[in-house]
Amino acid sequence: MGCSSSVADRKSENVIRAAILIQKWYRFTMARLEMRRRYSLSIFQSIEYADEQDQLQVCDLPFFLFNGVQREILSRGLLLELEQELVQMGLIAVPDSYYGPRLSFPLTVEDANALLHAFRNEQLLHARYVLQLLSETRRVLKEMPNITHLSTSYSKEITVCGDLHGNLDDLLLIFYKNGLPSEQNPYVFNGDFVDRGKNSMEILIILFILGVGQEISEYILQDHWKQILSLLRDVFSWLPLATIIDSKVLILHGGISDTTDLDFLNALERNKVRDHIHVRVILFSFKNFAIIFLYKWNKSLSPKEHILDILWSDPRSQNGCTPNKCRGGGCYFGPDVTAKLFERYNLKMLIRSHEFKPEGYEISHDGKVITIFSASNYYEEGSNRGAYIKLNPELTPRFVQYQVSKLTRRQNLRERVGTIESSALKSLREKIYAHRSELISAFAQYDTNGTGRISVNDWAAAMESVLQLELPWRMLRSQLAQMNPDGEVDFMSCFYDLKMGQPIKEAQPALAETLCRYRKDLEIIFNIIDKDHSGLISLEEFSQTWRLFTSHLGIDIQDDSIDKLVLSIDYNKDGHIDFNEFLEAFHVVHRLEKKATS
Amino acid sequence: MAAREEKGEDALVAEIEKKITETFEVFDRESNKTVDVREIGCIVRALGCFPTEAEVQKLLEQIEVEEPGGFVHLEHFLPVMTKVLLDKRFQPIPEDVILHAFEALDENKCGYITKDDLVKHLTQGGEPFTQEEMEDMLAVALDPETDILHYRDYRIKLVVDETKTFPFNG
Numbered sequence: 001m002g003c004s005s006s007v008a009d010r011k012s013e014n015v016i017r018a019a020i021l022i023q024k025w026y027r028f029t030m031a032r033l034e035m036r037r038r039y040s041l042s043i044f045q046s047i048e049y050a051d052e053q054d055q056l057q058v059c060d061l062p063f064f065l066f067n068g069v070q071r072e073i074l075s076r077g078l079l080l081e082l083e084q085e086l087v088q089m090g091l092i093a094v095p096d097s098y099y100g101p102r103l104s105f106p107l108t109v110e111d112a113n114a115l116l117h118a119f120r121n122e123q124l125l126h127a128r129y130v131l132q133l134l135s136e137t138r139r140v141l142k143e144m145p146n147i148t149h150l151s152t153s154y155s156k157e158i159t160v161c162g163d164l165h166g167n168l169d170d171l172l173l174i175f176y177k178n179g180l181p182s183e184q185n186p187y188v189f190n191g192d193f194v195d196r197g198k199n200s201m202e203i204l205i206i207l208f209i210l211g212v213g214q215e216i217s218e219y220i221l222q223d224h225w226k227q228i229l230s231l232l233r234d235v236f237s238w239l240p241l242a243t244i245i246d247s248k249v250l251i252l253h254g255g256i257s258d259t260t261d262l263d264f265l266n267a268l269e270r271n272k273v274r275d276h277i278h279v280r281v282i283l284f285s286f287k288n289f290a291i292i293f294l295y296k297w298n299k300s301l302s303p304k305e306h307i308l309d310i311l312w313s314d315p316r317s318q319n320g321c322t323p324n325k326c327r328g329g330g331c332y333f334g335p336d337v338t339a340k341l342f343e344r345y346n347l348k349m350l351i352r353s354h355e356f357k358p359e360g361y362e363i364s365h366d367g368k369v370i371t372i373f374s375a376s377n378y379y380e381e382g383s384n385r386g387a388y389i390k391l392n393p394e395l396t397p398r399f400v401q402y403q404v405s406k407l408t409r410r411q412n413l414r415e416r417v418g419t420i421e422s423s424a425l426k427s428l429r430e431k432i433y434a435h436r437s438e439l440i441s442a443f444a445q446y447d448t449n450g451t452g453r454i455s456v457n458d459w460a461a462a463m464e465s466v467l468q469l470e471l472p473w474r475m476l477r478s479q480l481a482q483m484n485p486d487g488e489v490d491f492m493s494c495f496y497d498l499k500m501g502q503p504i505k506e507a508q509p510a511l512a513e514t515l516c517r518y519r520k521d522l523e524i525i526f527n528i529i530d531k532d533h534s535g536l537i538s539l540e541e542f543s544q545t546w547r548l549f550t551s552h553l554g555i556d557i558q559d560d561s562i563d564k565l566v567l568s569i570d571y572n573k574d575g576h577i578d579f580n581e582f583l584e585a586f587h588v589v590h591r592l593e594k595k596a597t598s
Numbered sequence: 599m600a601a602r603e604e605k606g607e608d609a610l611v612a613e614i615e616k617k618i619t620e621t622f623e624v625f626d627r628e629s630n631k632t633v634d635v636r637e638i639g640c641i642v643r644a645l646g647c648f649p650t651e652a653e654v655q656k657l658l659e660q661i662e663v664e665e666p667g668g669f670v671h672l673e674h675f676l677p678v679m680t681k682v683l684l685d686k687r688f689q690p691i692p693e694d695v696i697l698h699a700f701e702a703l704d705e706n707k708c709g710y711i712t713k714d715d716l717v718k719h720l721t722q723g724g725e726p727f728t729q730e731e732m733e734d735m736l737a738v739a740l741d742p743e744t745d746i747l748h749y750r751d752y753r754i755k756l757v758v759d760e761t762k763t764f765p766f767n768g
Contacts, residue, residue, distance in 0.1 A: 014702045015702055015719060015723060016723045016724050017724075018702035018703050018724075020723075020725055022696070023725050024648055024650050027643065027651070030734070031640040031643030035640070038624045038625060316628050317628060318630055326629075412734075412737045473620075474617060475621065
């Protein structure tokens with residue numbers, strides 16, 4: 001008896017010890033998975049913020065394009081032109097061959113449904129109707145105050161959505177789960193509707209239609225993109241700055257600062273502020289045809305600071321209000337700033353968006369501040385959920401999360417992290433390639449003996465000094481560069497697995513890297529110039545654009561190198577360049593199998 | 599000789615401190631040199647250590663946790679973690695030890711463990727898994743058709759994953 005029980009004891013001891021070991025080991029692998037997930041998201045976010053800073057320079061460009069292409073609209077009084085254009089609009093004929101949605105003013109629910117249906121099936125909408133919709137939207141918006149007041153007494157719940165970033169799928173999912181907007185089902189959309197996603201224009205149209213509540217039939221004719229752009233810019237300048245629900249819940253896009261003054265914001269002429277503010281690029285693409293929408297913001301004038309604050313600020317857990325160095329505008333505001341604002345205006349909650357959140361939402365400042373982010377899979381399939389808030393008359397928030405998925409089988413955690421990680425590393429490697437020359441000179445400074453190898457510390461320091469992404473370089477090193485058995489990094493190995501799609505001998509390295517870096521922006525600009533959508537532009541248009549582009553960015557490239565480049569890419573010598581083919585050549589290609597030896 | 603050794607050790611400590619700082623910052627959501635106390639276990643493991651939950655708790659006792667909110671500041675974490683790495687505590691578990699552990703749970707010595715047995719052992723014994731942890735493991739480990747864990751294959755799969763992606767060497 002005694003014998004068998006001690007055997008049993010020992011056995012159960014072994015089992016427990018075994019369990020502990022397995023649990024310990026499992027938790028180890030999960031922690032490492034979590035680390036990979038975090039640094040992948042970190043990579044995405046750093047690159048995103050860095051690109052935003054870059055874009056802030058590039059987005060001035062279309063102004064020069066306008067000047068080159070059609071001065072009248074922008075240099076003269078905008079409104080005057082628009083009125084004339086609007087008169088013309090009635091004369092824009094919609095061809096019989098068009099079978100997209102035909103809407104008429106005033107809009108009805110049927111029109112909104114027809115439009116949703118059309119967009120789900122990737123149909124186009126005619127330019128004329130876009131213009132009509134925009135002008136109607138502007139008319140309605142103009143009548144709204146800077147700060148809109150809503151009340152929950154008319155409806156059971158109010159739904160608040162955050163950043164959509166052009167994800168039409170998310171918007172359709174929200175409408176599917178939560179119903180279309182109506183008087184009984186009001187929505188607040190808290191900014192960043194567009195930019196980055198493919199369906200920005202569709203989202204705007206839907207939102208404007210539903211907001212305006214009018215019937216609109218739209219055709220898109222490429223010839224009218226200039227009018228659309230101008231009108232869009234005007235419409236955006238009329239968007240209200242904030243919403244307050246039941247006098248207790250403040251909703252704005254970014255955040256607040258210690259100088260935020262709601263009375264001041266309510267009183268200023270919001271549409272006038274637009275011309276003086278720091279540039280922020282919002283990119284729309286409508287099928288084959290891209291528009292760059294500019295919203296110019298300049299930091300030097302004071303009312304604009306207040307607007308910058310509400311658009312760009314982020315909450316932080318530390319007290320105080322410090323400049324937001326990540327964004328280049330607005331501030332980081334702490335719980336004390338929130339508390340003070342709440343006390344001053346007798347508020348209970350602040351709802352804002354503007355920041356990516358893996359779960360679609362986050363609560364901070366002791367329950368006072370809610371961040372709501374509605375674009376699921378923002379960086380990559382599986383990167384995050386989206387969410388929206390349902391606010392009842394007691395003003396208790398309820399969160400609904402979702403995630404649109406293109407895959408038929410849901411990936412498990414390990415697979416998802418793998419997907420996000422490869423995508424993030426791919427973007428990072430492209431950025432590395434685009435800064436090749438600078439990186440090589442930075443490495444060379446540490447490589448005093450010219451061996452081609454430097455310490456991990458030096459490698460990490462060089463990477464950070466050039467790319468300035470604040471990433472964990474030592475952690476990422478094994479994925480980015482090779483190390484020899486002595487523990488030194490072979491720095492040129494960063495570039496081994498990356499090459500240009502098609503080496504162009506005539507392109508000097510600096511030129512090639514610049515093209516890599518701004519490839520997406522150039523694509524958009526070329527698309528604008530290419531009026532007939534043939535995919536071809538003339539040599540002269542190309543040269544001129546390229547020159548303006550580089551001089552605007554302050555890049556010093558010899559004139560004759562551009563000429564040589566241009567001649568070399570006119571493959572069939574017919575005086576025209578297929579710019580898609582051209583840009584393809586500067587697309588960074590990743591070799592399939594990267595063997596990371598460390 | 600001693601001076602050179604000392605210099606070598608200084609360099610080693612500096613290396614370690616940089617690694618710890620980098621890992622810490624990955625989990626530092628607001629870029630203000632603090633992390634949530636609940637992430638400390640994750641960070642310690644991300645640095646290549648294999649502590650049990652109890653060992654993580656003991657470590658935390660040595661580190662000052664700021665209230666309210668339960669935050670740990672880098673400057674408090676760094677010296678404690680540096681010592682852990684210098685002393686080489688919480689060493690990795692060799693492959694064959696894991697294998698023996700699974701074998702210990704395999705009562706009938708048939709080379710596999712059923713889902714029910716696995717759940718029983720891991721959610722009731724040792725440092726029990728939460729439901730989420732258990733589900734996550736089952737999702738990857740079980741053969742979906744038979745609901746059985748062939749532990750030899752599973753172990754190999756996970757070990758391979760690790761060596762492919764382990765960022766820090768040693």
